[in-house]
Amino acid sequence: MADRYEAAYRESMLHRFRRAKEFRDVIPGIPKEVYYLSELSGPSGAHYTIFREPNRTDRDIRMAKSACRQHWDVTGFTVFRVKESERVKVED
Secondary structure, eight states: OOOHHHHHHHHHHHHHHHHHHHTTOOOOTSSOOOEEEEEEEEETTTEEEEETTTTOHHHHHHHHHHHHHHHHOEEEEEEEOOOGGGOOOOOO
16 A cells, blocks of 8 residues: 555656756756746745755755755655656657
Protein backbone atom coordinates (compact mmCIF):
# COMPACT_ATOMS: atom_id res chain seq x y z
CA MET A 1 0.00 0.00 0.00
CA ALA A 2 2.88 2.40 0.77
CA ASP A 3 4.20 1.92 -2.77
CA ARG A 4 0.90 3.09 -4.20
CA TYR A 5 1.00 6.26 -2.10
CA GLU A 6 4.62 6.88 -3.02
CA ALA A 7 3.77 6.49 -6.72
CA ALA A 8 0.83 8.91 -6.40
CA TYR A 9 2.98 11.46 -4.56
CA ARG A 10 5.74 11.15 -7.15
CA GLU A 11 3.29 11.58 -10.03
CA SER A 12 1.78 14.66 -8.36
CA MET A 13 5.22 16.22 -7.88
CA LEU A 14 6.21 15.44 -11.47
CA HIS A 15 3.05 17.18 -12.67
CA ARG A 16 4.10 20.24 -10.66
CA PHE A 17 7.63 19.97 -12.06
CA ARG A 18 6.28 19.95 -15.63
CA ARG A 19 4.19 23.06 -14.88
CA ALA A 20 7.20 24.82 -13.34
CA LYS A 21 9.17 24.13 -16.51
CA GLU A 22 6.30 25.17 -18.75
CA PHE A 23 5.95 28.51 -16.94
CA ARG A 24 9.72 28.93 -16.49
CA ASP A 25 9.47 29.16 -12.70
CA VAL A 26 13.20 29.44 -12.07
CA ILE A 27 14.98 30.80 -9.03
CA PRO A 28 16.46 34.22 -9.88
CA GLY A 29 20.07 35.21 -9.30
CA ILE A 30 21.86 31.95 -10.02
CA PRO A 31 23.66 30.88 -13.20
CA LYS A 32 21.82 27.59 -13.81
CA GLU A 33 18.07 27.14 -14.18
CA VAL A 34 16.67 25.54 -11.05
CA TYR A 35 12.90 25.12 -11.05
CA TYR A 36 10.77 25.59 -7.96
CA LEU A 37 7.28 25.57 -6.52
CA SER A 38 6.21 27.89 -3.71
CA GLU A 39 3.31 27.41 -1.34
CA LEU A 40 2.23 30.03 1.15
CA SER A 41 2.65 28.63 4.64
CA GLY A 42 1.46 31.55 6.71
CA PRO A 43 2.23 35.17 7.54
CA SER A 44 5.95 34.46 7.82
CA GLY A 45 6.41 33.33 4.24
CA ALA A 46 6.30 30.40 1.89
CA HIS A 47 7.64 26.87 1.71
CA TYR A 48 9.69 26.16 -1.41
CA THR A 49 10.05 22.87 -3.25
CA ILE A 50 13.19 22.82 -5.35
CA PHE A 51 13.23 20.37 -8.23
CA ARG A 52 16.65 18.79 -8.46
CA GLU A 53 17.31 17.49 -11.93
CA PRO A 54 20.08 14.90 -12.43
CA ASN A 55 22.42 17.51 -13.94
CA ARG A 56 22.26 19.76 -10.85
CA THR A 57 24.93 19.56 -8.15
CA ASP A 58 24.80 19.99 -4.39
CA ARG A 59 26.36 23.41 -4.96
CA ASP A 60 23.57 24.38 -7.38
CA ILE A 61 20.98 23.46 -4.75
CA ARG A 62 22.81 25.40 -2.01
CA MET A 63 22.94 28.44 -4.31
CA ALA A 64 19.23 28.05 -5.09
CA LYS A 65 18.33 27.96 -1.40
CA SER A 66 20.49 30.99 -0.70
CA ALA A 67 18.90 32.93 -3.60
CA CYS A 68 15.41 32.05 -2.32
CA ARG A 69 16.29 33.38 1.11
CA GLN A 70 17.62 36.61 -0.45
CA HIS A 71 14.54 37.22 -2.61
CA TRP A 72 11.64 35.91 -0.52
CA ASP A 73 10.46 35.10 3.01
CA VAL A 74 11.22 31.38 3.32
CA THR A 75 9.77 29.09 5.98
CA GLY A 76 11.36 25.89 4.68
CA PHE A 77 12.55 23.78 1.77
CA THR A 78 11.87 20.41 0.23
CA VAL A 79 14.18 19.10 -2.48
CA PHE A 80 12.46 16.76 -4.91
CA ARG A 81 14.89 14.65 -6.94
CA VAL A 82 13.83 14.17 -10.55
CA LYS A 83 15.15 10.95 -12.08
CA GLU A 84 16.80 11.01 -15.49
CA SER A 85 13.95 8.96 -16.94
CA GLU A 86 11.44 11.56 -15.62
CA ARG A 87 13.06 14.66 -17.07
CA VAL A 88 10.85 16.73 -19.30
CA LYS A 89 11.76 18.98 -22.16
CA VAL A 90 9.48 21.94 -22.69
CA GLU A 91 9.64 23.80 -25.97
CA ASP A 92 10.32 27.55 -25.95
